[in-house]
Structure formats: C-alpha cells, structure tokens
Amino acid sequence: MTAIHITDIEAAINHWRERAPACTGMALAPQVQALAEVYALMVYRHEDAVDEDRLPPEALQAWMGWYDTTPDTPCIAICSTSQGDDLCKGCGRTFDEVQHWPAMTPGAKRQVWRRITLEHSAWRFNRYAERAAEGRSTGPTSHAPVRTPSA
Template identity: 70%
Template sequence: MAVIHLTDLEAAINFWRARRPSPDGVAIAPELAALAEVYALLALRRAAQVDEAALSAAARAAWLAWYDTTPDTPCIAICSTAQGDDVCKGCGRTFDEVQHWPSLTPAEKRHVWWRITSDGVAWRFNRYAERAAGQAGPWRE
C-alpha cells in the first residue's frame, strides 16, 4: 500500500495556496478544495497518512502537480550501497530503494523521502548538505 504522509498534503496545500490564492479570502481553488477534503478526513480520523488509492481523481491530480515540483531522488552522488552497505550513507535509502527507485510510484518515493528526512542521519543532511542545498524538499519551506 502506497501512502501519502500528512506533511506532503500540507506541502501540496501550501503550494496551491501560493499558486492560486483566494481572490476574496473565502473562495478556494478546486485543487485546494480536493486536497482540503483529504486533509480534513485525516484530521477527523487523527491519522498521519492516507492510502494513495483513497484519493479522489481531483485530489490525486493536485497532489501530483505538487509532486512534480519536488526533487525526484535524494541521491547526492555518494552511493555507499555500491560498496555493500545495506543503507546508503549519502542519501539514506536502502539498497532495494536505490535499485528499484525508477519503478516506485510517486507516493512510494515520497514515503522514502519522508523517512530519510525524519531520520536526518544521511550525509545529505549534514556532511554533504551543500550538495543537497540546491534541491527543494519537505524539510525546507
């Protein structure tokens, strides 16, 4: 099951708020309405993530439009999995995640991004942070 984390929904909502602000302070763009419905259901259920398959077509389209503005891969061109590590010291992904990255869905990729960002121990977050500085991400607003 591919899930979308609450922080990604918030980032997508903020993306659409900036891109299509309310003309009168009351009305919201259709993309915002679709994402807000998902967000409200998460709040009601006190959940932190939603199954990607549970999104309406409008919410999925709005989320994917935001997703297309994010960096695809956390790679910083220092891959220790090539030297046998189970988890890459450079980006924080597991060997399987590195190997199968091209075939992961957007929600699966964002789940990996969420995990490595939460962990914050990969070199992309400390030792080689300057390599990642040009990339936007969920940890930077």
C-alpha cells in the same frame, strides 16, 4: 499499500495556495479544495496518512502537481550501496530502494523521503548538505574567505 503522509498533503495545499490564492468571497482554487477535503477527513479521523490509491482523482491530480515540483531523488552522487552497504551513507536509502527507485510510485518515494528526513543520519543532511541543496550556486565549497589580488 503506499500511504501519503499528512505533511505532504499540507505541503501540497500550501503549494497551491501560493499559486492560486483565494479570491473575493473566499473561493478556494479547485486544487486547494480537493486537497482540503482529504486533509479535513484525515484530521477528523485522526489519521496521519492516506492510501495513495484512495485519494479522489481531483486530490491526486493536485497532489501530483505539487509532487512534480519536488526533487525526485535524495541522491547526492555519493552512493555507498555500490560498495556493498545495505544503507547508502550518502542519501540514506536502502539498497533495494536505490535499485527500485525508478519503478516506485510517487507515494512510495515520498515515504522514503520522509523516513530519511526523520532519521537525519545520511551525509545529505550533514557532511554534504550543500551538495544536496536545491538552487544553490556551484561556487567554492570551502568556508574560507576568497582572497582577491590587491591592485
């Protein structure tokens, strides 16, 4: 079974809260309502994860709406598994995770993302963090000041 961690449910709720804030009368957007019910049950039951296939359809659809806005792969184009490593130094995934990534469910991919984020040992989190950053410009990677010719 693939489980979705409560932090992903929280992230999805916050995603939808930003896109569809509560209006007058405190009515929640349908996506927030669906995810909030799952979240409340998880808190009540002291669970930190819910099986992907046990999410109600509305909650799964809302979670997938958030998931589609996240980076699909942790790859930073430095793959040491192609050199025989069991664990990629670049992204932190195992050889099997790299090989089977395209066939993995969204929940399984998020489990891998959570593990590599908690381990925080892959180069994506230190040496090459700027390469892995989303939305940054592709300017010089050196921290030295850029010198311009004087007029």
